[in-house]
Amino acid sequence: MARVKDMYYEAHVQVLVTYYADVKLERLPPADAKKMLHYPETDVAKDIYMQFPAEWCKTYMDCWEAIVDAWRTPESYEERRSRSERAKMRQGPAHHQGSRSLGQYCDAWSRYHDGQVINLYEGYALSNKGKASDPNNVFSSADGPEAYTNPNSL
Template structure:
């Protein structure tokens, strides 16, 4: 009777494995029924055979236990698959990189003259769009990208080799011919000259436009270097720690020199020596304390220094007037 019991148990185990492929259980199946996905699914567990006598339960043979190990139930197999799937999902989650927004790019050139937006200067550093064109980009946004694209690296300035921290460094840096054969007196003139590859200046405003470019570029170059340190911290934590850090948090954090050197900004990637000069300044004793003290002083301001976002003051004023009139 014991041998007969083993045969019945084996048959029930085989029928359970076959039923898992086409059963109506709650697992993942590829056959007919309610399964989802591909592969072997989890069918309904077959009923256990009734033992003919209590003696067979009390004295199971060694051969019977071996059969039970060789024929695991379909339910156990499906559980193993689920555990494996969960482990794969965890590994994929750990292996995935933190998504970061890439740097902005310039509109594609060349743009025909008649299809460039027409602008005129406004205020100290602002612009007003007079007519439409092939793109709707902000003038100072394009100007900032040109400052990055034409970053001169280390510059001989005041009898010393220095990173191009200011607009005066761009003035002191010699230019080289581009693929179109254009050569400007220096990097500053190239930045201003290439701006008009994307825009047209309204007639009669050319001199004021040149002055506005100078004033806007001075601030854009300073902002570029300030953001370089913050972005380097964000990039390092994303690529090497797989952690997402916001700008507000990164401004209060710091890295070691070796960590900074692993994440240069794209505009300084070809100037390794210059990037090292910049990093040395950030890691020297006392720099972090001075930086935090200046930040705390700025936070004492009663309200935000500006609240119009990327709009110029004139654009913000026009928008505010439109919204105010629409209330009536």
């Protein structure tokens, strides 16, 4: 489900970046685009979103319109601001997989742990517990959920 959320989020940011590049002929860094999404005053109008649908949604413009409408509610703007504020308060990383995908983290963990194989569930838990290279970073259901919950990811 996280990948689907990432698709929506990245599409949201990409509309602004593309609009600025193609129409305004200006470079808009993604970090600036993300900040613009926090307020209706700095966001682009609905008709602009409709001109730049995500590639994966171009043949379903009614769905794209529903997504755009959901992005532009007062609650959505408030939620984005709230998430941004929570992110600023975090100390340290939310997980220890770096830029690796979860599957790559599992592969790295396996290399550091004598070829032991872990599934994605265990890999997700371990990526919140510690680095793949840490010899003490092993999965045990006896550890309890607090061992696998990184307070920086909440």
